[in-house]
Amino acid sequence: MKFYIRHCCSIVLLLLAALSAHGQVGEQLHDFSIGVNGGINLSQISFTPKINQTYLMGPTAGLTLRYTSERYFGILCAFQAELNLNRTGWKEDIYAQNNEKLPDKYERELTYVSLPILASLGFGRKDRGAKGYLVAGPQVSLLVKDREKRSETWTTLANGTPNRINNVVQQYGKKVENKFEYGITAGLGFELSSKVGHFMIEGRYYLGLSNLYGNSKTDPFAESGQRTIVAKITYLFDVLKR
Numbered sequence: 496m497k498f499y500i501r502h503c504c505s506i507v508l509l510l511l512a513a514l515s516a517h518g519q520v521g522e523q524l525h526d527f528s529i530g531v532n533g534g535i536n537l538s539q540i541s542f543t544p545k546i547n548q549t550y551l552m553g554p555t556a557g558l559t560l561r562y563t564s565e566r567y568f569g570i571l572c573a574f575q576a577e578l579n580l581n582r583t584g585w586k587e588d589i590y591a592q593n594n595e596k597l598p599d600k601y602e603r604e605l606t607y608v609s610l611p612i613l614a615s616l617g618f619g620r621k622d623r624g625a626k627g628y629l630v631a632g633p634q635v636s637l638l639v640k641d642r643e644k645r646s647e648t649w650t651t652l653a654n655g656t657p658n659r660i661n662n663v664v665q666q667y668g669k670k671v672e673n674k675f676e677y678g679i680t681a682g683l684g685f686e687l688s689s690k691v692g693h694f695m696i697e698g699r700y701y702l703g704l705s706n707l708y709g710n711s712k713t714d715p716f717a718e719s720g721q722r723t724i725v726a727k728i729t730y731l732f733d734v735l736k737r
Contacts, residue, residue: 524571525737526563526621528693532556534727538583540603540707543718544663546587550724551602553582559729561615571617575630579609583723590660591650597658600646605671605707607636611680622688631681634701638674643667665715671707678703678721692732699725 537550557579565572584605589597611634619626645667650658657664682699703721710717 522566524563524565524621525735526733527735528561528563528731528733530559530692530729530731532559532577532579532727532729534725536581536583536723536725538585538721538723540585541718541720541722542663542666542716544661544716546585546663546666547590547660548585549588551584551586551604553584553604555579555581555725555727557609559731561731563617563621566621569618571615571619571621571626571628573615573617575611575613575615577609577611577613579611581607581609581636581723583607583721591658592660592662594660597650598646598648599650599657600644600648601667602644603666604640604642604644605638606640606642607638607676609634609636613680617686619686620688623690624688626686626688628684628686628695629681630684630697630699632679634678634680636676638671638676641671663715669708669715672709673705673707676703676705676707676721678705680725682725692730695729695731697725697727697729699727701725 533556536553536555538553539548539550557577559577561573561575563571563573582604584603587601589599589601591597611632613630613632615628615630617626617628652658657667678701680699680701682697684695684697686693686695701721701723705720707719708714708716
């Protein structure tokens, strides 16, 4: 919980820093850009009790809107919103109770419609040049597809229970119970602007603050939150410049 609180406080401070710039005397801007983004997600689920995993790779793509309102002490202050289709989930690294690596394969693909609402702080040139930038803010998502994939090879014990090193098997066949998800995301990027638009490359980290499954004392998992590394590219073109 302390880990979550520290992240939330960091994001809030960043948002306040961006918002406070609007109350200061700076170069007023009214630039509105729209475009598309796409990239890949590398995701895991933070389960308690633990499930051994490797990263599951999935696509992300969507629309991006950005409104740049002010330059303050060389910092370009902007508001950015996206509407994305994301595939996340988890991929298990399966071992038997005797610590033997098993040929069993299991993946869980979760497809979400996601809405990040971001503060963007840019450092560099606004037009015809390069800049670095920081984005941070909350993200909400709605699960639209839940797909389970397992191999034909499925090693079990004598009683039919899957043979797993930590005996955690409740996730198999268990549908996601909380389809609405929320969390925080932050990232760094590089942008190159030209007369034909803005080209951006970016890395982000998403920390889910909700759980896929119930976490009461009678539920099998005390925690089941998303953790996702995102690499993406974005193209924006200006529709309003003042």
